[in-house]
Amino acid sequence: MVLKVKVESVEDHDMEMWSEPVSPTGQYFNSSVLSVSVISILEFENPLDDSSSLTLINNVFLPINPRFSSIMVDKGDEGKHWKRVEVKVEDHITVPHFPEGLTLKFYDNHFNDYLSKIAMEPLSQTRPLWEVHIIKYPTSNASGSVVFKLHHALGDGFSLMGALLSCLQRADNPSLPLTFPNFQKSAKADTEIKSLISLVPKALSGALNTFCDFGWSVLKSSFLEDSQTPIRSGKIGVEFHPINIMTMTFSLDQIKEIKSNLDATINDVVTGMIFLGTRLYMVATNEDAKNARSTALVLLNTRSIGGYKSVNEMVQNQEAQIQWGNQFGFLHVSLPELDQDDNILNPLKFVEETKNLIKRKKNSSAVYLTGMLLEYVRKYRGPEATAEYIHTTLKNSSMTVSNIIGPVEKMTLANQPVKGLYFMVVNVPQSLTVTIMSYMDQLRVAVGSEKGLIDPVKFRICIEKAFSMMFNAAVKSR
Template identity: 50%
Template sequence: MDQQFYEEVQEPVSPPGQYFNSSVICSYVFGFLEMAVPIDDSQTIPLLKDVFLPINPRFSSIMVRDQDGRMKWKRVQVKPEEHVKVPKFPECNSPELYDQYFGDYVTRILTERTPQNKPLWEIHIINYPTSNAAGTLIFKLHHALGDGYSLMGALLSCLQRSDDPSLPLTFPSRTSSNSQQAKKSMFKKLPSFISSFFNSMSDFGSSLIKTRMIVDDKTPLRSGYEGTVSMPFTLSHISLYIDNIKAIKSKLGVTINDVITGLIFYGIRLYMQEIDRMARKANSTCVVMLNTRNVRGYQSVKEMQKSKVKGLWGNKISFLQVPIPKLGQSKISNPLEFIWNARKQIKKKRRSFSVYLIGLLLDLEMKIRGPEAVAKIIYKTLRNSSVVISNLFGPMEQMTLANHPISGLYFTMTGGPENVDITIMSYVKVIRITLRTLKGFVDEQKFKFCIEKAYDVMFKAAMEISETPNKN
């Protein structure tokens, strides 16, 4: 590799990239590909060299500080074999035992940091059968490299449709909730604009107070312990059929996200009540992560590069702080009210400008006090809350990677002080809810059971409705 390779213009590390790789937060995104057949790992190194590394220069870069003290991405020579981990489990004939080995291995790598003197990613090849797959491929990618949107774009560049590789993968449509609003005259929009303005000021003020002063109550899902980032976490999963979620959606006149968020909120309260009855009335907040790009649907890396919208790759995220309804409230006696409540809260906050005001405030804080100070604000926001939720919508068609059919797809995140992370991802006809919970504090099986119970109760209640209620 010639010297010119190392002396090319270095890309500055974005502010979010610096927040997520600081002394306060070191965050990773884990993508799990469940294979329907055993993995042929002889193809790994060629695929990394020919397909993965060319996706984005950051996969071949490390973070360095220049002479002026600014963080830059510096291209380096990559040795792919140093980034590939292939664990050895004790031989056995039991998928259930391999489930345990797999779970223990994942628990360990969730808290391990990748070396800073190498590009910030790893590939873990689990070539043992579990209850869900013949083998599992784990992508461990530092959050500084990009967010879920970027990484899904990277997947689009690596994966193909099983039915016809020449056709592009397709994703669930995302219709704009503001399409009708845009058709209104300025005069008719004025009351809505005034309402949004005051809601924005209120949300912005409450977010600042929540971040800096107000802390959620301690509950069976929020220990209040310091230093939980380095403690062991475990993963558990819930799989729901998209058609059943759509049936609830149609009956209630809401969105799929409303249904998923509402049933998770209800499941959270059921679990709290199961462990400690008083916790059902505790003050608890959920941080909902948002993609702030002004685009619809995912784009492959090539499409991102061609797009007129600049800066599609990277971290373009913000968050909403949504209060979790209490079981003790009289209005929440009907479980379906959790869905309508979630819809009302998120719809109101999405229409608010507070997300952008918070972004401007963080940018100002970055310029005045630097990335460590902003990382502390984000850390404190997560620490003062109870649960973090993030969702991605995946392909509607079955995929393959190097002729390996993919039977399942899910992800999780690490690096924050919260005790519970909930990630949601759709793939073909299934929605996978992944629970990352603090080991030894959260009873993950009981928590999983409570969310499944919430779904069963809500599905039954929704199917008994003869007419769609007007709850908008």
């Protein structure tokens, strides 16, 4: 099968000459202090045929961006650069061998242990910063899986997921591009934005929010540390500890029902669900830690676009190429406290509070001021000091929540139907990371948790309980 994806690439004779400065964020994420990667898992309906893997990577994946064929080199006073090298694709592909004839439960455990193993192993700096693992064994979720591990220095979740999706096609019609949910603002919202009367109080409150949020962000990134709780060990070097990665699936239609009842966004509902479930887990594990000080870093895409374009546009379009890289910010959001009756009577109140917190944070320029602060630190103290600042920001908080928009249609990879997909950010100095991705009519929530601290089964039960409470309350209140 020939995959018809046209991409721009560097000419072969220019390979040795191609060099691009590494972005400041790319340097932060690949430093002596931080080395963060993204693991993306594609699940397949049928047993895997990997006969076309080398061709697929050579002809489709590598041409997407020169960084996939480059290593990071230090050019002294010029700083770090991406240098184009010859790629030996076979060195980047691993096909592990598990014991034969095991039950799905045993393969689930082997698969989880394998993910934890590759999460902890650093990517080699002597070759391009990515690798592929082809798992030919079944699990409870799939007949086989392909795991991509890509260094965060290559780009953020938006860039990397766009690259991976460029290797896939629509199952119903491969000649058509994959499409993504539309996030254009409504005409009503545009009218309100244009109204000077509505802008004045918004600007004043935004200025106040900016002052408060930026000040608190600096404190959180310096010495104001979250409490040690059932979701935060506070151990030094926690990013090097083994992790569990487990997932759960929710109906987008049901989430939309909750959304419409609360006049909120899908992100508000899902984040509220995660916060409520996390508080339920904390109280179920240790009553004294029920409302301990806990902060989440909620990641935001700072690109000047509302969502994904089609895959071909993302790869070919010059504007989309400019949008490549690490372009995100984060909001410090305190987990709302769990009142006595929240886990029995009024979960929607909890979600409403989460929505209002995030809405207030968004009406603030603290994210951009933080970016300016990081640039100031980089300029006068260097990228390593900036990486240390980011490391402390992560370490002092309790969890990170990140989400990515997935395609509406069912996908295939080399004619093999994709049943599901999710991702996880690894080597982060936190005990808990939650990622969210949509695919077709479902939402996949993945949880990366420190082994020995967080019980993944109990945590999943608490998140699912939070969702059930929210949905039942939303249906009853209509």
